[in-house]
Amino acid sequence: MADRLITVKDLKVSFMTASGEIQAVRGVDFHLDRGETLAIVGESGCGKSVTVQTLMRLLQEPPAVIKSGSIRYTNGDIDMDIAARTDKQMRAYRGKEFSMIFQDAMTSLNPTTRVGRQIAEGILRHQDMSAGEAKERAVELLARTGLPAPETVYKRYPHTLSGGQRQRVMIAMALSCNPAVLFADEPTTALDVTIQAQILNLMNDIKRQRNMSIIFITHNLGVVARMADRVAVMYAGQIVEAGSLRDIFYGPRHPYTWGLLGSVPDLRMNLSARLASIPGTPPDLFSPPAGCPFAARCAHCMKVCMEVVPGEYAVSEGHMARCWLLDAECETEVIPPVGRDKTVFKTERKEEVHG
Amino acid sequence: MADGVLLDVQHLKKYFRIGRRQMLHAVDDVSFQIRAGETLGLVGESGCGKTTVGRTLARLYEPDGGRILFHGQDIGAWSRRDIKKNNLSSKIQMIFQDPYASLNPYFTIGEIIAEGLELHHIGENRAERNEMVCELLERVGLHREHANRFPHEFSGGQRQRVGIARALALNPEFIICDEATSALDVSVQAQVLNMLIDLKESMGLTYLVVAHDLSLVRYISDRVAVMYLGQLVEAGSVGEVYGRPMHPYTIGLLDAVPIADPDYEADHVSAPIQGDIGSPVNPGPGCRFAGRCPYADEECRQKTPELAEMGEDHQVACFHPVR
Numbered sequence: 001m002a003d004r005l006i007t008v009k010d011l012k013v014s015f016m017t018a019s020g021e022i023q024a025v026r027g028v029d030f031h032l033d034r035g036e037t038l039a040i041v042g043e044s045g046c047g048k049s050v051t052v053q054t055l056m057r058l059l060q061e062p063p064a065v066i067k068s069g070s071i072r073y074t075n076g077d078i079d080m081d082i083a084a085r086t087d088k089q090m091r092a093y094r095g096k097e098f099s100m101i102f103q104d105a106m107t108s109l110n111p112t113t114r115v116g117r118q119i120a121e122g123i124l125r126h127q128d129m130s131a132g133e134a135k136e137r138a139v140e141l142l143a144r145t146g147l148p149a150p151e152t153v154y155k156r157y158p159h160t161l162s163g164g165q166r167q168r169v170m171i172a173m174a175l176s177c178n179p180a181v182l183f184a185d186e187p188t189t190a191l192d193v194t195i196q197a198q199i200l201n202l203m204n205d206i207k208r209q210r211n212m213s214i215i216f217i218t219h220n221l222g223v224v225a226r227m228a229d230r231v232a233v234m235y236a237g238q239i240v241e242a243g244s245l246r247d248i249f250y251g252p253r254h255p256y257t258w259g260l261l262g263s264v265p266d267l268r269m270n271l272s273a274r275l276a277s278i279p280g281t282p283p284d285l286f287s288p289p290a291g292c293p294f295a296a297r298c299a300h301c302m303k304v305c306m307e308v309v310p311g312e313y314a315v316s317e318g319h320m321a322r323c324w325l326l327d328a329e330c331e332t333e334v335i336p337p338v339g340r341d342k343t344v345f346k347t348e349r350k351e352e353v354h355g
Numbered sequence: 356m357a358d359g360v361l362l363d364v365q366h367l368k369k370y371f372r373i374g375r376r377q378m379l380h381a382v383d384d385v386s387f388q389i390r391a392g393e394t395l396g397l398v399g400e401s402g403c404g405k406t407t408v409g410r411t412l413a414r415l416y417e418p419d420g421g422r423i424l425f426h427g428q429d430i431g432a433w434s435r436r437d438i439k440k441n442n443l444s445s446k447i448q449m450i451f452q453d454p455y456a457s458l459n460p461y462f463t464i465g466e467i468i469a470e471g472l473e474l475h476h477i478g479e480n481r482a483e484r485n486e487m488v489c490e491l492l493e494r495v496g497l498h499r500e501h502a503n504r505f506p507h508e509f510s511g512g513q514r515q516r517v518g519i520a521r522a523l524a525l526n527p528e529f530i531i532c533d534e535a536t537s538a539l540d541v542s543v544q545a546q547v548l549n550m551l552i553d554l555k556e557s558m559g560l561t562y563l564v565v566a567h568d569l570s571l572v573r574y575i576s577d578r579v580a581v582m583y584l585g586q587l588v589e590a591g592s593v594g595e596v597y598g599r600p601m602h603p604y605t606i607g608l609l610d611a612v613p614i615a616d617p618d619y620e621a622d623h624v625s626a627p628i629q630g631d632i633g634s635p636v637n638p639g640p641g642c643r644f645a646g647r648c649p650y651a652d653e654e655c656r657q658k659t660p661e662l663a664e665m666g667e668d669h670q671v672a673c674f675h676p677v678r
Contacts, residue, residue, distance in 0.1 A: 043540035162631045192400035192567070197611035197627035219541060222613030225620040245617045263545035265574035267612055268619075271593060275574065277545035281510050 003034040004074060005181055005213055006055065011069035011083070013047075013054050016062055022285050024050040026237035027069070029312075032181065037207065037214040039228035039245075041221065041260070045282060047237040048217045052183045055215070056098055057082060057090045073097070075180050096126045099174040103186035105166035109158040116142070116154030119173045126177045141172040146202060164195035168202070175206065182207075185217045200226055221264055225249065230318075233257050236283050236293035238309075243319030253313075253321040255334075256294045292324065300325060300334050361391040361426065361529060361561050362412070368420030369404075369411050379636050381407040383585035384421070386662070389578075391528075394555065394562040396576030396593070398569055400608075400632050403582040409531045409565045413449045414438060425529070445475050445525035452534035454514035458506040464492070464517050465502030471524045491520040496550060512543035516550070523554065533565045548575055569612050573597050578668070581605050584635050584643040587662055591669035601665055601676040604628070604644045642673070650675040 013025040025047045032038050040048045053059050055071055071082035075097060082090070102108045110118055119138040123129060129137065135154070142150035145168040158166055167187060174182055184203070188196040200223065207214055216227050224231055225245065232242040233256065241254040252258055262276035280297040283289050289296065295305040305324050313326035325334050369382040381404045389395045397405045410416045412423060414430065423431035430443060438444065451457040458467055468488045471477075478484035489499035495516040506514055515535065522530055532551065536544040552575060555562060566572050572579055573593055580590040581602065589602040600606045607628035614620060630647045642660055645651040654674050662670040 043542060164631055192632065193569070193611040194400065194607060194628045195631070197613075197625050198629070200613070201625060201627065220613065221541075221615035222620075225615050225617045226613040226625075249615065249617050259542060261615065263542045264615060265545075265548075265568075265570040266615055267570050267573060267597070267609065268614060268616070269574070271573075275545040275549060277549055278542035279546070281512065281543065 004031055005034055006032040007070075007072040007074075008051075008055070009070050009072075011051065011054065011071065012067035013050055013059070014065050014067050016065060020286050023288055024064075024237055024285060025054070026285075026288065028232075028234075028237075028239050030232055030239060030242060032213050032215060034180070034213055035207075035211045036229040037216055037227050039216045039218060039224040039231045040234055041218060041224055041231060042234035043219060043282060045285070046234040047285075048234050049185055051234070052100075052185060052215055052217055055082060056094060056100060056183060057085065057087060058100070061087075095122045095179065096177045097179055098181040098183060099177070099179045100183040100185065101167070101170045101174050101187045103189050105163065105170045105190075106158060108170060109166060111158055114155050114157055115161070115169045116156075119169070119176050122173060122176045138172070138176070141176055142169070144175075144206075145169075145172045146198070147172075163191055164198065167191065167195075167199055171199075171202065171206070175210075178210070179212070181213045181215065183215050183217075186219070187216075188223065189218070189220070196223075203227070221249075221261065222266075233260065236288060237285060238293060238322065240294065240323070241321040243315070247316070247319040251315070251319070253315050253319075253326060254294075254323045255298045255300055255325070257321075259297075292322070300332065302330070302332060359390045359392075360388050362389040362563075363424040363427075364388070364408075364412070364421070365424070366421035367408065367411065367418055367423065367431075369407050369416055370419050373636065377636050380585045380638055381635060382411065383635075383638070385582075385585075385587055386421075387580050387587065387590060389529075389561060389563060391561055392555075392559060393577040394564055394575055396564045396566065396572035396579040397582060398566060398572045398579060398608075399582035400567060402584075402632060402635065404585040404635065405565045405567075405582050406533055408582070409449070409533050409563060412563065413447050413531055414443065415449070442475060445471070446527055447529045447531070448522035448525065448527040449531045449533065450515075450518050450522050450535045453538055454511050454518055455506075455538075457518055458514055460506055463503055463505055464497075464509075467506070467517060468492070468502075468521050468524050471521065475525055477525070487524070488520075491524055494523065494554070495520045496546075510543075512539050512547060515539060515547055519547075519551070519554070523558070526558075527560070529561045529563070531563045531565065534567070535564075536571070537566065537568065544571075551575065569597075569609060581608070584633055584638065586643055586659075587670075587672060588644065589669075589671050589673075590662065591666075595666060595669040599666070599669070601669070601671045601678060602644075602673045603648050603650055603675075603677060606677060607647075650677075 008030050011025055011028050015022040015024055028051060042048045066083050073080055073082050116138050120134040123134040123137055139150045139154050142153050147153050147168050188199050228245050230244055231248040232239045235256050241257045259278035278297050283293050291306045291308055292310050295301045302324060310322045310324045312320045312322055314320050324330055365386050367382055367385045371379040371381055373379050399405045411418050418431045422429045465488050468491055469484050472484050478487055488502055492499055492501055497516055536547050564575055576593050578592050579596050581588050583604050589596055589605045600609055611627050628647050633646055641656040645655040660672045660674050662672045665671045
């Protein structure tokens with residue numbers, strides 16, 4: 001059996017604001033095994049960042065509240081429910097068991113401290129090392145991330161580095177205590193594509209060498225295809241579909257996943273193809289809809305979709321979708337827009353010429 | 356001048372002074388043409404000067420050299436008074452990236468869209484202008500009731516539609532879209548892109564689409580120009596540039612884009628361009644890409660390559676184009 005590190009069950013997180021309760025995460029279940037990359041994809045406000053920040057207990061509580069659910073973390077001697085830990089208890093694990101890299105490396109680094117010291121800080125906190133040894137280790141980590149002249153970079157301030165260099169420093173910092181799990185929240189979104197490609201390659205190399213697990217948050221489906229082993233698609237605070245990389249790209253079963261895959265332009269789509277767009281906008285999480293959150297935008301919406309939230313339907317081993325279309329009693333037959341041969345189903349729309 | 360050319364940009368230069376001695380060469384000798392009714396995509400990484408080109412064409416910046424021929428007239432040389440007299444702002448309009456910052460929060464949507472109509476004395480009276488505003492709102496997929504609301508009441512996608520309605524209000528011929536959809540979520544981005552394409556067809560518009568997303572530019576454009584540090588490195592029809600890229604930078608750029616196809620990605624070994632994009636401040640001689648280019652030799656470091664015709668509607672600025 002796979003070495004399971006994280007098991008999340010029925011996690012619900014809300015923000016208590018002056019104007020009411022925002023139900024950001026509305027009951028998600030997922031797991032993470034050692035050495036795999038799980039990508040969580042979704043649009044802004046779908047709850048993907050809140051989910052991951054809850055796993056590290058980084059949210060300000062209050063206003064954030066874990067309404068229900070458990071986050072079981074098991075690694076060697078450690079077996080704990082993260083959801084039940086206090087902030088103080090969590091400090092011993094952050095950086096050491098799991099660490100995080102953010103989208104905006106500039107605001108995540110301390111602008112008044114040399115980057116080398118910021119890396120050494122974490123090492124000194126969690127490992128029994130002298131200051132000199134910690135410095136050596138920090139330089140070694142900087143070199144490992146492909147930064148030229150790491151001794152010089154060690155002494156520099158964040159503002160003197162470029163965006164790609166700063167993200168490398170963030171990665172060096174995240175790896176400093178050999179964490180078992182790395183959370184990456186849109187780590188390449190602010191970078192140019194050539195720099196993004198460098199950083200993605202670096203992350204994959206490191207993951208392979210250390211048998212590390214990664215939870216990768218992104219809205220970029222190309223990045224998902226390059227990085228992930230498994231994918232969870234989030235919409236309005238719920239995971240609407242989850243499965244292996246191939247399940248999600250070659251056999252998606254949820255209409256939102258179809259819409260997502262169909263609405264992104266791709267370098268290989270036919271030049272005369274037209275993008276499918278999903279009409280409307282995501283629901284308001286102050287008062288989420290009673291039924292399926294995607295019902296209002298769904299082309300296949302039925303009466304039941306507006307009234308009852310669909311449960312998880314197993315499509316195949318490890319592949320599930322929350323959609324009433326998969327119910328045994330559902331009479332509407334919807335053929336998923338799956339593509340010719342192996343191609344992504346979007347390219348199927350080649351015949352639909354615009355203009 | 357070739358037939359049907361709406362905009363002919365020749366040797367455009369725009370420098371910014373930073374500090375006492377330093378000069379940032381944001382746009383350095385850029386030439387291209389846009390035919391009436393076509394969409395030209397201008398792509399490049401951050402800091403390459405693509406936004407500066409767009410803003411200079413709209414005369415939001417003063418060009419420092421070169422000519423901008425619009426209908427054969429050099430609008431780059433026009434004074435503020437000439438611009439006003441010839442109603443240039445009603446012919447060239449711009450859609451901005453940030454739908455949050457580009458709409459005045461104190462104005463209603465109706466006022467934002469009607470402002471240009473009033474300034475250009477379009478419409479007999481307020482009632483007539485209101486009707487025009489309502490028609491514009493419906494044209495971009497909003498409702499006429501939205502005219503009385505304020506920008507903060509709208510989502511990002513809706514605000515971008517307001518920005519488009521404002522750009523369309525004066526019946527322009529040429530619209531510059533500067534990263535018009537990059538702040539939007541993917542499903543909303545597709546809605547706005549498709550709307551821009553439909554509006555272009557129905558209103559006979561010409562676009563310059565400035566963007567960093569290569570897939571998006573490929574989707575919306577007829578022709579494309581690739582910029583690197585203030586200069587064009589490759590230009591031509593979308594089929595040519597994406598299908599047979601010849602400049603090492605274009606090749607590296609296209610190779611770096613992740614494709615939403617797991618099997619393709621599993622087989623694809625990405626060999627990204629190494630190093631960071633250089634600095635456009637006081638650039639030395641030679642090709643700007645030479646420092647990162649695997650094929651660079653002495654010639655590349657000494658001389659600046661010019662755009663040369665390499666095929667049908669395909670120009671490349673490189674001493675060692677990859678064929």
